[in-house]
Amino acid sequence: MPGVTIKGLTKRYGDVAAVEGLSLEVQPSELVSLLGPSGCGKTTTLRLVAGFLRPEAGEIWVGERCLSSPTGVVPPERRRMAMIFQSYALWPHMTVAQNVAYGLRLKAGVSKTEREARVKDMLRVVQLGGYESRYPGELSGGQQQRVAVARALVVEPEILLLDEPLSNLDANLREEMRFEIRRLHATFAITTLYVTHDQGEAMVISDRVAVLYRGRVVQVGTAEDLFQRPRTRFVAEFIGKTNLVDGVAVEPGVVARGSLRLRVAVTGLKPGAPVAVSIRPHEIILVTGDRATPPGHNVLTGVVQRTSYLGDAVDYQVRVNESDVTLRVTAPTSIRLRPGVGMRLAVAPEACVPLIEPEEGRP
Numbered sequence: 001m002p003g004v005t006i007k008g009l010t011k012r013y014g015d016v017a018a019v020e021g022l023s024l025e026v027q028p029s030e031l032v033s034l035l036g037p038s039g040c041g042k043t044t045t046l047r048l049v050a051g052f053l054r055p056e057a058g059e060i061w062v063g064e065r066c067l068s069s070p071t072g073v074v075p076p077e078r079r080r081m082a083m084i085f086q087s088y089a090l091w092p093h094m095t096v097a098q099n100v101a102y103g104l105r106l107k108a109g110v111s112k113t114e115r116e117a118r119v120k121d122m123l124r125v126v127q128l129g130g131y132e133s134r135y136p137g138e139l140s141g142g143q144q145q146r147v148a149v150a151r152a153l154v155v156e157p158e159i160l161l162l163d164e165p166l167s168n169l170d171a172n173l174r175e176e177m178r179f180e181i182r183r184l185h186a187t188f189a190i191t192t193l194y195v196t197h198d199q200g201e202a203m204v205i206s207d208r209v210a211v212l213y214r215g216r217v218v219q220v221g222t223a224e225d226l227f228q229r230p231r232t233r234f235v236a237e238f239i240g241k242t243n244l245v246d247g248v249a250v251e252p253g254v255v256a257r258g259s260l261r262l263r264v265a266v267t268g269l270k271p272g273a274p275v276a277v278s279i280r281p282h283e284i285i286l287v288t289g290d291r292a293t294p295p296g297h298n299v300l301t302g303v304v305q306r307t308s309y310l311g312d313a314v315d316y317q318v319r320v321n322e323s324d325v326t327l328r329v330t331a332p333t334s335i336r337l338r339p340g341v342g343m344r345l346a347v348a349p350e351a352c353v354p355l356i357e358p359e360e361g362r363p
Helices: 040-051 096-105 113-123 141-153 170-189 199-205 224-226 233-238
Strands: 004-013 018-028 031-035 057-062 065-067 081-086 157-163 191-196 208-215 216-221 245-250 254-257 261-262 274-279 286-287 297-307 313-321 326-331 343-345
Touching: 004 040, 018 040, 018 057, 018 216, 031 040, 031 199, 040 081, 040 157, 057 326, 081 141, 081 286, 096 113, 096 141, 113 141, 141 170, 191 199, 208 224, 208 233, 216 224, 216 233, 233 245, 233 274, 245 261, 261 297, 274 297, 297 326, 313 343
Parallel strands: 031 191, 031 208, 081 157, 157 191
Antiparallel strands: 004 018, 004 057, 057 065, 208 216, 245 254, 245 274, 254 261, 286 343, 297 313, 297 343, 313 326
């Protein structure tokens, strides 16, 4: 399967840039998610890749073929791509088998016998064997989604595009379909671009995730990279929950906010430079009673402001003494503290991640 290369892509609507200078490399057989909030440009990017829109600037390449540029766009039907929409877009008057076979009927050189065999095999792969004669209205949301996936895969596309395909499903079914899409990608290894605003969905499904903000890619990496090593304030806040402490580098590996000092894992900070430090709530240790603090950790004292029982954990808001910093701390349910109780906090320097790029990820 070929890869997809997007170079400096720009698409404007009047004075508004939906996509601005966006660049991204998708390796052959890789599944990359475009993740971001509404209005960040992810669906516009997907529609540009599909050939539904013409860019004002930039190029889209698939393998050695340039499919889009300001001077010309190869039409969608000639791109060897398949797209799965948020609404599934199934024909209600056609059976499951007829829906899946639709693309094959438009494909030259596929006989009726071969078409029927491929449809049957594909329905078996998506676990809908025996549903050939049913109509979309007789299926659950998850089953309709599987039909849409089967219809896209049966034509053997080089590139698969998915535009928030799980957003209409309930929470449990959405979680089930995440693993189903991942299983199908492992089976067919089709180069895939997947659009979603759901960070959990992107982290489960993707080989890599491209985080979009204001029409640009601000960071690309594995789920672990983005969660543990965010580069910008936006990525740190959008991928999971975090505490952000704004301070100033006072030494190459120390950030201060008033009397609060945090040793961080990065040693190349320029003294005097403003630095925001990201600390994940689960990385902060509550040190209760006379227990010793872990060696080498930052040690803070504070007072519990609020507690929230979450079932599998307790969420605390802790005001750090002699500062205006309030930290969110996630602790096991075995530790139960009431508001007003004083305590010590310990956090490893490796868990204090300085954000090294500007807010929008631009130089």
